[in-house]
Amino acid sequence: MELDVLTLFPEWFDWFARQRHVANALAAGSSLQLLSLREHSPLSGAQVDDMPFGGGAGMVLRLDVVEAALRARYRIDPVELPSRRRVIALAPGGRVLDDALVDELAAEPTLTLLCGRYEGFDERIVEHFCSDVISIGRYVLSGGELAAMVVCDAVLRKLPGALGDERSAVEESFSAALEGNPEYPHYTRPAEHRGWRVPEILLSGHHARIEQWRRERSRERGERASITERPNPGADGTGGARDRPPRQ
């Protein structure tokens, strides 16, 4: 997987690239390339943003700056890009990232992630240079960098070689192996602490029954999540923390 990230803060990703599962994915043949929007700015003083037409607070990432950065990286007119590779603008209003979308992205040979700042992008960037707009949730971050890291993290850990044990990615929350449900609870030593005992079945060594127990717990969690995942829990006086079933 070839991952390119266009950002005003490439140095933010130094720490990210050093994390073990990311480093493993990179060692296994993936690449993470950072492109500085400021470095590619064709404007004086390395300007990257401007005031919004029509007025309003905040600054908007300029179309010509993003165009110059994309052109420098791919050596073609960026309007050609969306038909050749996924170019993803990160913005709060985009398609919300979930496991199905992560699988879709992980199957791509290349991804380009474009991080906005300030009030966001000139809309023509999205219209003409991007194939997708992705959000990591319905809240506003100060920019797309953390969202890009979330996308890279979720995608890279799906690739062969990123995780120590390949089973971790197969049987995890929301995977097909768990019928899209959250993962079952895990326990480790000590088997008892302050009277809190690990479920007896997990100590039995009976693999088929353990498997069945785990499926049941996973399904239960899925049912609970569908109760608590109302569109806006708490806003109508119901579905808030107090109405939730107790945590397992």
Ligand code: ADE
């Ligand atoms: N940029 C700002 N907020 C964002 C969000 N929630 N998701 C993706 N990109 C963003």
